[in-house]
Amino acid sequence: MDDYLIGVLSNIGVISFIALSAYLLLLTGEISFGQQAFFAIGAYAAGIATALWGWPLALALVWGAAIGGAAAVLVGIPTLRLHGLYFAIATLAFAEMVRILFELFRYQITIDGELVGPDGADGFRNIRYIFDNNIDAFQFLLLIYALLAVVLLGFVLLERSRLGVIFRMIGEDETLAGLQGVSIAHHKVLAAGISGALAGIGGGLYAHLTTYVEPRIFDVMLGVHSLAYGLIGGLGTALGPLLGVLIDIGVLESIRALSGYRMIIFGGLVALLLIVRPRGLLDENVVHKIGRFWRRISPWARRPGLNTGNRNNLTGGRP
Amino acid sequence: MLDLQAVSKHFGGVRAVDGVDLTVARGQILGLIGPNGSGKSTIVNLICGLFPLTSGRIVYNGADIADLPPHARVTMGIARTFQNIRxxxxxxxxxxxxxxxxxxxxxxxxxxxxxxxxxxxxxxxxxxxxxxxxxxxxxxxxxxxxxxxxxxxxxxxxxxxxKPALLLLDEPAAGMNAEEIDQLDGRIRRMRQDGITVLLIEHHVELVMSVADRIAVLNFGQKIAEGTPAAVQANPVVREAYLGTAAAA
Amino acid sequence: MRSIICTAAAIAMLALCGLEGAHAQVRAKAGVTCKPGTEKLQYDCIIKLANSKTNEPLSGLTLTVGADMPSMPAAHNVRPVGAAEDQEKGTYKARIVLEMYGDWALRLDLSGPVRDRVVKRLRFERDRVGETTPARAPGRHRH
Structure with a gap:
């Protein structure tokens, strides 16, 4: 495969993680402009783990996810009391704070006669794991997509599970969800933690893909984009944000004629879709219709069997 | 089963509910009626915990639940429907x-x-x-x-x-035709047979008179009468505040 | 459903384990000087590659030069171009075309006898190429 194609596909894969992270919060009705902070935390944590501490990549990625998730929970507990615009502003402020802290963050040690580690605004270079271990770009691409597949499978299970239904309930009507016996606060913090961990994995992969990170990578542009991917692609399925990433990086970025106007087209697309399709291209209705169509044509689909139980034993009589 | 003791809810200067005492006995259907804006829906919202009380106590199965969040009250067996479907x-x-x-x-x-x-x-x-x-x-x-x-x-x-023990029905007949109201009547009766206690808020007087064991009447946030359907119907205060205007209309 | 989860987890674990390979010991360092070319946004770069420990020039490598804009990760990635080795050992020449002026991170990908990546940050302007601006200084590139 062509190196450039591998590069673009790798980028799509890595950015998908942060898009999914923002998507999960969108499901619970929260608009976060701060997911790039957890992406950054994951990137630095995983990069430090392999480059400075000599950890294997798998462990480093898990570590990045854990730190990202823990940070998100800590931030989530106070901020999730806020709603709408206030929450958005709080997350934005937090993310900028994290970025500035990374500009001040220096932690370097000498390895093989060279200083390695985060060096404030100059960034963190030489996260050389894939070179030290002879992993070529294509293998790393496979790794990204294997992990993405696992995460997507997790989302498929989530959507079918009670937890997924609860997340959507909270997103649609928080008060009503509370009246179904659902603890709003617990579930929101849980969603924040999972989304922080997702962004953390993405950050860890990004750091090892590019081999260097610097604070300004994680500015608000990244957060706004990750949010926009779900809003463009659709909130009906986890494939929605992936579609958004594909449209942005895959199509707009790759068509050279468009590249100079990319931000204008992207911004216009977001504005247009928010008016025409407020919940994105693949919204709940579309997903539902596709699902129904699939059940109709597929011989394997589980048919909802109406059970044979006594239909009147609920309250003991005929309606 | 449910005991509202001197419950008040003020929104700014508006006394939406003002010192109401209300008791719903286990297995009973209590109808709560009153003109628009008399505070019926506010009482439901207070019982399920959507707003905090201004003053008073809400005792459910012997425990004061006034400070519990809505989801905790649901797990204790309080469920509701909404006037405008949610x-x-x-x-x-x-x-x-x-x-x-x-x-x-x-x-x-x-x-x-x-x-x-x-x-x-x-x-x-x-x-x-x-x-x-x-x-x-x-x-x-x-x-x-x-x-x-x-x-x-x-x-x-x-x-x-x-699986509620106490069900709060907030105007379930709104927008229904006669046949549907008839079905609703049947369903509410069978819930009582199943041992569900019901607080029924309803504009549709016939339905309330038909299914309720007792009826309480609110006006301007205060309880003005309580008793059996027949007694309430005969009560001159109620007739003036509520049924009287309905009859005149 | 459980079997699908197990299979997927197994694949992921295998992928991760397969990545643990032998260590490549040679590290590269690079000096990069660029100057504006004849056309708009076009730059000619001279890249000197050397072994970071011994300072020996690294010759006979395949070098590709890509560019990323740090203020927008994963986007604006300029299609990498190949660099040709000059007469002088370890000196390579490449002509890159960027999308806009501003701070770029040049990504030098080495393959062949030595596999490595070196990242150089440079500020590309209309008439000159210089050091990147400090991260928070005013006038930094924004979209």
Missing amino acids: LFGQLTVWQNLWVAQNSSEQRKQNFLKRWLGGSRSAREEIDRTLEFFDLAHKRDELAGNLAFGEQRRLEFARALSA
């Missing part, structure tokens, strides 16, 4: 009932089963509820795509899925 329109009919389902049996299930699809008996219970409310054919439809009457039935079904 469903999760982006979820399927089945999912709407699934999360509301709150049987003791479900709490015993192992983690995976509970979170991925529910146990067989829990699923069957939902299917039974759907059939009872004549919604089985809409099982996988998004709730937002249902017709008005179906949405009303689904809301009712959802409230029952929580």
Whole structure:
């Protein structure tokens, strides 16, 4: 495969993680402009783990996810009391704070006669794991997509599970969800933690893909984009944000004629879709219709069997 | 079972509910009537915890629940419906009932089963509820795509899925035709047979008179009368405040 | 469903384990000087590659030069171009075309006898190429 194609596909894969992270919060009705902070935390944590501490990549990625998730929970507990615009502003402020802290963050040690580690605004270079271990770009691409597949499978299970239904309930009507016996606060913090961990994995992969990170990578542009991917692609399925990433990086970025106007087209697309399709291209209705169509044509689909139980034993009589 | 003691709720200077005492006995259907803006819906919102009280106590099964969050009150067995239907329109009919389902049996299930699809008996219970409310054919439809009457039935079904001990019905007959009100009448009666205590708020006087064991009348946030349907109907204060104006109209 | 989860987890674990390979010991360092070319946004770069420990020039490598804009990760990635080795050992020449002026991170990908990546940050302007601006200084590139 062509190196450039591998590069673009790798980028799509890595950015998908942060898009999914923002998507999960969108499901619970929260608009976060701060997911790039957890992406950054994951990137630095995983990069430090392999480059400075000599950890294997798998462990480093898990570590990045854990730190990202823990940070998100800590931030989530106070901020999730806020709603709408206030929450958005709080997350934005937090993310900028994290970025500035990374500009001040220096932690370097000498390895093989060279200083390695985060060096404030100059960034963190030489996260050389894939070179030290002879992993070529294509293998790393496979790794990204294997992990993405696992995460997507997790989302498929989530959507079918009670937890997924609860997340959507909270997103649609928080008060009503509370009246179904659902603890709003617990579930929101849980969603924040999972989304922080997702962004953390993405950050860890990004750091090892590019081999260097610097604070300004994680500015608000990244957060706004990750949010926009779900809003463009659709909130009906986890494939929605992936579609958004594909449209942005895959199509707009790759068509050279468009590249100079990319931000204008992207911004216009977001504005247009928010008016025409407020919940994105693949919204709940579309997903539902596709699902129904699939059940109709597929011989394997589980048919909802109406059970044979006594239909009147609920309250003991005929309606 | 439920005891409101000198309950008040003020919104700024407006005394939406002003020192109301109300007792709902176990197994009883208490009708709560009153003109528009008399504070009926506010009382329901206070019982299920949507607003904090200004003053007073709400005692449920002997415990003061006034400071509990809504979800804790639901797990204690208080469920409600809304005057203007509130469903999760982006979820399927089945999912709407699934999360509301709150049987003791479900709490015993192992983690995976509970979170991925529910146990067989829990699923069957939902299917039974759907059939009872004549919604089985809409099982996988998004709730937002249902017709008005179906949405009303689904809301009712959802409230029952929580296996409530106390059900608060906020104007369930709003927008219904005579035949539907008749069905509703039957359903409320059978809930009493099943031992569910009901607080029924309703504009439709005939329905309340027909099903309620006792009736309380509110006006301007205060309780002006309480008694059997016949006694309330005969009460001159009530006739003036409420039935009288209705009769004159 | 459980079997699908197990299979997927197994694949992921295998993928991760397969990545643990032998260590390549040679590290590269690079000096990069660029100057504006004849056309708009076009730059000619001279890249000197050397072994970072011994300072020996690294010759006979395949070098590709890509560019990323740090203020927008994963986007604006300029299609990498190949660099040809000059007469002088370890000196390579490449002509890159960027999308806009501003701070770029040049990504030098080495393959062949030595596999490595070196990242150089440079500020590309209309008439000159210089050091990147400090991260928070005013006038930094924004979209």
